[in-house]
Amino acid sequence: MTPAMKLSDDDFTLFGLPQRHALDRSELDERWRALQSQVHPDRFTSEGAASQRLAMQWAVRVNEAYQRLKDPLKRGAYLCELRGAAIDADNNTAMPSAFLMQQMAWREALDDAADADAVRQLDDTVAADEHALLATLERTLDQQGEPRAAAQQVRALMFVARFRDDIHRRLDALDP
Amino acid sequence: MALLQLSEPGQTPDPHARRIAVGIDLGTTHSLVAAVRHGVAECLPDGQGEGQGRVILPSVVRYLDHNRRQIGFDARDAQAEDPENTIASVKRFMGRRLADLVGHERLPYRFVDQPGMVAIATRAGVKTPVEVSAEILATLRHRAEDTFNDDLFGAVITVPAYFDDAQRQATKDAAQLAGLNVLRLINEPTAAAVAYGLDNASEGLYAVYDLGGGTFDISLLRLQRGVFEVVATGGDAALGGDDFDQALADWALAQAHRGADTAHDKRAVLVAARAAKEALTEAADTLLTCNLSGQPVSVPVSRAQFDAITRPLIDRTLAAVRKVLRDARLKRDEVAGVVMVGGSTRMPAVQAAVGELFGRVPLTNLNPDEVVAVGAAIQANALAGNGRDGELLLLDVIPLSLGLETMGGLVERVIERNTTIPVAKAQDFTTFKDGQTAMAIHVVQGERELVADNRSLARFELRGIPPMVAGAARIRVTFQVDADGLLSVAARELGSGVEASVVVKPSYGLADDQIAGMLKDGFASAEADMVARSLRESRVEAERMTLATRAALAADGELLTEAERQAIEALLVDLARIAAGEDHAAIDSAVERLAEGTESFAAARMNRGIQAALTGRKLNDL
Numbered sequence: 001m002t003p004a005m006k007l008s009d010d011d012f013t014l015f016g017l018p019q020r021h022a023l024d025r026s027e028l029d030e031r032w033r034a035l036q037s038q039v040h041p042d043r044f045t046s047e048g049a050a051s052q053r054l055a056m057q058w059a060v061r062v063n064e065a066y067q068r069l070k071d072p073l074k075r076g077a078y079l080c081e082l083r084g085a086a087i088d089a090d091n092n093t094a095m096p097s098a099f100l101m102q103q104m105a106w107r108e109a110l111d112d113a114a115d116a117d118a119v120r121q122l123d124d125t126v127a128a129d130e131h132a133l134l135a136t137l138e139r140t141l142d143q144q145g146e147p148r149a150a151a152q153q154v155r156a157l158m159f160v161a162r163f164r165d166d167i168h169r170r171l172d173a174l175d176p
Numbered sequence: 177m178a179l180l181q182l183s184e185p186g187q188t189p190d191p192h193a194r195r196i197a198v199g200i201d202l203g204t205t206h207s208l209v210a211a212v213r214h215g216v217a218e219c220l221p222d223g224q225g226e227g228q229g230r231v232i233l234p235s236v237v238r239y240l241d242h243n244r245r246q247i248g249f250d251a252r253d254a255q256a257e258d259p260e261n262t263i264a265s266v267k268r269f270m271g272r273r274l275a276d277l278v279g280h281e282r283l284p285y286r287f288v289d290q291p292g293m294v295a296i297a298t299r300a301g302v303k304t305p306v307e308v309s310a311e312i313l314a315t316l317r318h319r320a321e322d323t324f325n326d327d328l329f330g331a332v333i334t335v336p337a338y339f340d341d342a343q344r345q346a347t348k349d350a351a352q353l354a355g356l357n358v359l360r361l362i363n364e365p366t367a368a369a370v371a372y373g374l375d376n377a378s379e380g381l382y383a384v385y386d387l388g389g390g391t392f393d394i395s396l397l398r399l400q401r402g403v404f405e406v407v408a409t410g411g412d413a414a415l416g417g418d419d420f421d422q423a424l425a426d427w428a429l430a431q432a433h434r435g436a437d438t439a440h441d442k443r444a445v446l447v448a449a450r451a452a453k454e455a456l457t458e459a460a461d462t463l464l465t466c467n468l469s470g471q472p473v474s475v476p477v478s479r480a481q482f483d484a485i486t487r488p489l490i491d492r493t494l495a496a497v498r499k500v501l502r503d504a505r506l507k508r509d510e511v512a513g514v515v516m517v518g519g520s521t522r523m524p525a526v527q528a529a530v531g532e533l534f535g536r537v538p539l540t541n542l543n544p545d546e547v548v549a550v551g552a553a554i555q556a557n558a559l560a561g562n563g564r565d566g567e568l569l570l571l572d573v574i575p576l577s578l579g580l581e582t583m584g585g586l587v588e589r590v591i592e593r594n595t596t597i598p599v600a601k602a603q604d605f606t607t608f609k610d611g612q613t614a615m616a617i618h619v620v621q622g623e624r625e626l627v628a629d630n631r632s633l634a635r636f637e638l639r640g641i642p643p644m645v646a647g648a649a650r651i652r653v654t655f656q657v658d659a660d661g662l663l664s665v666a667a668r669e670l671g672s673g674v675e676a677s678v679v680v681k682p683s684y685g686l687a688d689d690q691i692a693g694m695l696k697d698g699f700a701s702a703e704a705d706m707v708a709r710s711l712r713e714s715r716v717e718a719e720r721m722t723l724a725t726r727a728a729l730a731a732d733g734e735l736l737t738e739a740e741r742q743a744i745e746a747l748l749v750d751l752a753r754i755a756a757g758e759d760h761a762a763i764d765s766a767v768e769r770l771a772e773g774t775e776s777f778a779a780a781r782m783n784r785g786i787q788a789a790l791t792g793r794k795l796n797d798l
Contacts (some may be wrong), residue, residue: 031790033403036571041659042570044723044778047724050772051778064599172502
């Protein structure tokens, strides 16, 4: 029998997946459903309070890992941390000036967007850029094996993600 | 694979030990109770009429003299005659303050603006929405107990997915007050999907559009081999068929150049509007007729006029649908089917608008009034341990983000909406003043950035932080949301270990002793009955626990050493001896001892289950 699983195992081990950024989303989803089918508190309703508590801990742990693994940015940040490169975004705000210029241009475009269609168009542009940055992050982690460089890319992607949140808030406001 | 078998070969459980569990749809307009009987989930009719009876119970309570009350059809029929004491659509007031109730001045009630939750003055005294809801739930509980001629083990109660923590807590309080053991609160669209999905053996992404009497929900669910995963949910907790009635009533009054100022007139025009709305589902034209202050009023209305009057309401639902698709980052053509739930989806304009938005005809093959209760009953049966193991699992989400107030009245989100539950999340904070020894924790729910725009759930204080310079303390605040979607929050200073916590019960949530007092006052049975009932419940629990443990020993006994096995055997013998006695408290503690004594065994078995899930092999192959 394989060694016992622990709540403190890393997310990849818990899900039985290789420790890398590239990931098959449908395989992840499948594992998640299979794990929850085993540990969810509803599976232990007849087994008393002790089992319920234990099941709750496991179900929470499985959901936590799933939330992190399914998001490519969170997954990237987690891999950096696992490999000793802290993200520490609060104390590492320096970004290349070309990147900052791009951010400012986008912010202005959002401010100037006249209607929902213009905002959607901007979102498409930003989404394409985000996609390319994520592909770079995946190469940096999986092929080049450079967690420090990857951590810098993660910090840049965090800017982009925050900006997309702002775009979506704006869309919500335009389509109440 | 069976982690838990309820019986081993040759040891079938006593048939009387089968737990009777029901699903209850506590609706704005009407409520239903359903149960699995002979393997089929069905709504239970009232005792009226031979053989058939009515499954729907109007959610209306009328308070009469001498502590008497009418609940259901009789109360509904008395609405226009006794509007101030006849409470309808009470679900809209659950967990709300008077200021939250838009348009309350048009309702015929004498509202009492209490801190936390609004109440209503009746001839039987001031009643909270929790108490009114408890009357409805108790009626359904008695209906089920009469049907089975036995006590209920528990109930699954449905709530709109969009209900916040305060509304969920109020619903749970009402159930407790009605003497029900709440196995789980589940979201109405999820319940509908269970009923629908199991019926049609569907797989893929489904949208559930649920327009009830007072609430609107839109949920996206992924169905896959017995697992119902809520992907995203949204809606409007104050939008439903009642608003269509109100819009039509306002229009008709304007047409007739009349007003409705008395309680009687307000109710009369609403009842007439509702009847006209229902007639327009079949007919192209109808007449809205009622008596206002003794004068007859009659306004002709066509379906086209009705559709135009109510279009803004439908548009609000469509905006919520688009928002939930955006939230889930899904396109409308990825949706494999649209399920319609709630009586208000009978309106032709609603079906047409939803069909147009998704580009497909919505599914309406199950009765939209019954489908939620039926789904809840299936889940209740599974939670009571009667279903086949591994058949059904609901993975639900929290509908609204949870967060904390930080400096400047801003919200720091701790758990984002649409996160799968159960979930726990911790966030670290620090002190901002030198020598600060206390920190106020203010828990809020909602999507807005300012605290003032969100719902305040609870406040508590962490005291006894050792004096330090500003920014040196590390205070970890942990949010935990259980499988019912209910929140508890704990705060702990990591250096000193001082801690404080709350189970989030909004200030107006009823305290447990208050509920106990109310139970004695009327809803539950006499004291002697209570003792007998407790003993019976304790014995059933002891028997269940014994069977579960024996089954676990048979399936996974080799995980234990001989000494561990003997310790568990000793606890089983002990429990059997005590369960033969009359002391229910002693039985409960023996059950708890067995639960504690098998904890590490349970952990080992869970581990084996996880390994099996990862390798995709059956437990028995390991």
